[in-house]
Amino acid sequence: MNIIVCAKQVVDVSEMKVDPNTKKPILQGVPQKISDIDKNAIEEAIKIKDKHGGKITVVTVGSSDAKEGIKELLAMGADEGVLISSPDKCDYRVVSSLLAEAIKKIGEYDIVLCGEASIDMFSGQVGPRLAGLLNMPQITYAQNVNAEKDKTVAVRNMGDKSVTTESSYPVLITVTKEINEPRLPSLMQILGAANKPINEWSADSLTKDLEPKVETLELKGIPMERKNIVYKDDVDDSVKKLVDSLAKEGVLR
Amino acid sequence: MKLELNDQQKMIQKMVKEFAEKEIAPIAAELDKKEEYPTKILEKMAKLGLLGTIIPTEYGGAGLDTISYAIVVEEISRKCASTGVITSVHNSLVAWPIMKYGTEEQKKKYLPILAKGEKIGAFAATEPNAGSDLGAMQTSAVLKGNKYIINGDKTFITSGSEAGIIILFAVTDKSAGPKGISAFIVESDMKGYKVGSIYEKLGINASKTSELIFEDMEVPKENLLSKEGEGFKIALSTLDGGRIGIAAQAVGIAQAALDESIEYSKQRQQFGRPLAKFQAIQWMIADMATRIEASRYLVYNAAYVKDNGGHFSKEAAMAKLFASETAMEAVIKAVQIHGGYGYTKEYTVERLFRDAKITEIYEGTSEVQRMVIASSLLR
Numbered sequence: 001m002n003i004i005v006c007a008k009q010v011v012d013v014s015e016m017k018v019d020p021n022t023k024k025p026i027l028q029g030v031p032q033k034i035s036d037i038d039k040n041a042i043e044e045a046i047k048i049k050d051k052h053g054g055k056i057t058v059v060t061v062g063s064s065d066a067k068e069g070i071k072e073l074l075a076m077g078a079d080e081g082v083l084i085s086s087p088d089k090c091d092y093r094v095v096s097s098l099l100a101e102a103i104k105k106i107g108e109y110d111i112v113l114c115g116e117a118s119i120d121m122f123s124g125q126v127g128p129r130l131a132g133l134l135n136m137p138q139i140t141y142a143q144n145v146n147a148e149k150d151k152t153v154a155v156r157n158m159g160d161k162s163v164t165t166e167s168s169y170p171v172l173i174t175v176t177k178e179i180n181e182p183r184l185p186s187l188m189q190i191l192g193a194a195n196k197p198i199n200e201w202s203a204d205s206l207t208k209d210l211e212p213k214v215e216t217l218e219l220k221g222i223p224m225e226r227k228n229i230v231y232k233d234d235v236d237d238s239v240k241k242l243v244d245s246l247a248k249e250g251v252l253r
Numbered sequence: 254m255k256l257e258l259n260d261q262q263k264m265i266q267k268m269v270k271e272f273a274e275k276e277i278a279p280i281a282a283e284l285d286k287k288e289e290y291p292t293k294i295l296e297k298m299a300k301l302g303l304l305g306t307i308i309p310t311e312y313g314g315a316g317l318d319t320i321s322y323a324i325v326v327e328e329i330s331r332k333c334a335s336t337g338v339i340t341s342v343h344n345s346l347v348a349w350p351i352m353k354y355g356t357e358e359q360k361k362k363y364l365p366i367l368a369k370g371e372k373i374g375a376f377a378a379t380e381p382n383a384g385s386d387l388g389a390m391q392t393s394a395v396l397k398g399n400k401y402i403i404n405g406d407k408t409f410i411t412s413g414s415e416a417g418i419i420i421l422f423a424v425t426d427k428s429a430g431p432k433g434i435s436a437f438i439v440e441s442d443m444k445g446y447k448v449g450s451i452y453e454k455l456g457i458n459a460s461k462t463s464e465l466i467f468e469d470m471e472v473p474k475e476n477l478l479s480k481e482g483e484g485f486k487i488a489l490s491t492l493d494g495g496r497i498g499i500a501a502q503a504v505g506i507a508q509a510a511l512d513e514s515i516e517y518s519k520q521r522q523q524f525g526r527p528l529a530k531f532q533a534i535q536w537m538i539a540d541m542a543t544r545i546e547a548s549r550y551l552v553y554n555a556a557y558v559k560d561n562g563g564h565f566s567k568e569a570a571m572a573k574l575f576a577s578e579t580a581m582e583a584v585i586k587a588v589q590i591h592g593g594y595g596y597t598k599e600y601t602v603e604r605l606f607r608d609a610k611i612t613e614i615y616e617g618t619s620e621v622q623r624m625v626i627a628s629s630l631l632r
Binding site: 068072075185187191193 | 260261301305315316
């Protein structure tokens with residue numbers, strides 16, 4: 001079973017702060033990491049490989065810093081990495097078409113696995129776009145995957161319900177966080193990862209259509225400041241004031 | 254010169270940090286409270302290769318450099334100093350002397366077991382009347398036929414009640430002083446091996462520290478490490494390496510004290526603003542961070558000299574002295590920053606405060622470290 005996993009190196013949003021004046025995210029000095037849900041995708045790929053054998057290739061669009069992240073996925077159990085140099089300006093369409101062209105170039109695949117979305121932008125577009133570009137069936141939001149010899153049966157998390165879906169190969173699957181617990185690589189696997197290949201492909205060697213259609217005008221953090229209002233009057237008055245204040249803020253209707 | 258970890262060392266640091274946060278942090282306080290040995294944690298560490306960090310790959314270890322090893326001990330100790338010292342003793346004081354002085358048979362027999370964590374290692378040198386003055390030990394080993402008969406007792410042995418493989422020091426020639434001491438590889442199931450009392454301690458409560466008693470213990474002749482009379486030399490050179498481990502443990506404890514202090518001082522409000530806005534607190538944080546950074550570089554430096562084949566006694570002693578005193582200073586400040594809460598068992602800094610003290614005592618007190626440093630300078 002040949003599996004391709006798409007992974008993205010992102011800023012560690014839990015370490016990111018927002019400038020209190022401009023509300024812009026402060027990205028300087030924030031560590032990077034592989035997007036959490038993409039690690040779930042790798043973990044699932046390793047489990048499928050353990051069952052059926054085969055090869056796992058990780059594909060990333062990013063800067064050369066992303067090599068560190070790819071190495072971590074190689075240590076976890078992927079066999080080979082592909083790093084596509086990211087154009088300066090990129091949107092989901094460009095990223096998806098770069099990944100699609102890279103996957104075509106890799107050639108043989110039975111399953112393409114993605115996280116349901118990346119933890120930085122969380123658009124959730126890349127998986128479905130890829131399936132469209134590669135003209136293959138897709139199963140999104142999989143919380144459980146059972147890869148059998150001739151077909152895959154997956155349970156999709158639809159929020160208030162779950163739906164069991166089945167597909168022949170090749171198939172693209174996007175996974176959710178609940179699907180598994182990503183493993184930590186052992187020291188020996190970390191050492192072994194140094195010998196696994198990472199191929200670097202330039203964006204324009206894959207496609208000339210690199211013009212983004214979406215322009216990001218501004219990124220702003222959502223301020224979550226406390227109001228620090230303390231009601232010290234007697235209970236009835238305080239409750240009334242609290243309710244009035246919540247209604248005024250639009251929390252109560 | 255480049256003062257930066259390489260990619261592999263960074264990956265190891267990231268992995269161990271994640272492991273410690275996920276698997277150790279949630280249960281460290283409970284293990285301390287119950288004085289419970291971290292058996293489950295050690296099993297998980299073994300699977301990740303963390304118990305065989307320095308053991309060569311041909312014997313089932315990861316065969317890593319000493320800087321990587323120091324990173325492992327620091328990150329583990331940052332969440333649990335008890336697990337940190339168990340890891341340090343297991344690698345530095347048990348696996349290392351076998352790697353360095355063992356015969357091929359001894360290496361093949363014992364190193365894979367240690368690397369897989371099937372048995373935990375202990376180092377038995379200290380006696381009730383022989384601590385810093387190791388040459389005064391009295392445990393005796395007499396060769397009878399093809400067995401040594403060992404009698405005596407050892408004290409303050411880390412993992413003493415849990416260990417399966419013990420590096421033991423005993424006198425084979427009373428008339429020769431320190432040159433009459435020999436080293437042995439002992440297994441806990443050998444006849445005449447007994448665990449004595451387990452100490453109640455101020456800190457590192459999850460590492461069982463015990464007495465070991467040997468009554469006519471029979472140790473096969475082939476378990477002698479190196480030659481008769483080489484024990485004192487083996488002990489000293491082993492402890493040089495052990496000090497890098499303990500220094501790394503101290504850095505881990507100090508870093509944890511800093512982590513907790515930064516988080517708390519940003520949250521805790523007094524006089525209408527967070528503690529972090531007060532200069533008195535800022536200065537304490539700045540001093541802690543500066544000393545921790547210096548300690549860490551001293552550890553890396555000692556590890557670097559060791560890996561490059563240099564004589565590293567002085568460097569290891571400096572790292573251990575400075576890092577352990579830094580740890581003590583950092584935990585005192587951390588409790589001070591936490592105020593009354595820091596004095597309660599609800600907060601991690603209370604445990605750190607108790608755990609830090611031992612780093613100034615074991616594997617050579619601060620006074621012994623100063624002796625080692627001075628003697629290498631005043632030769």
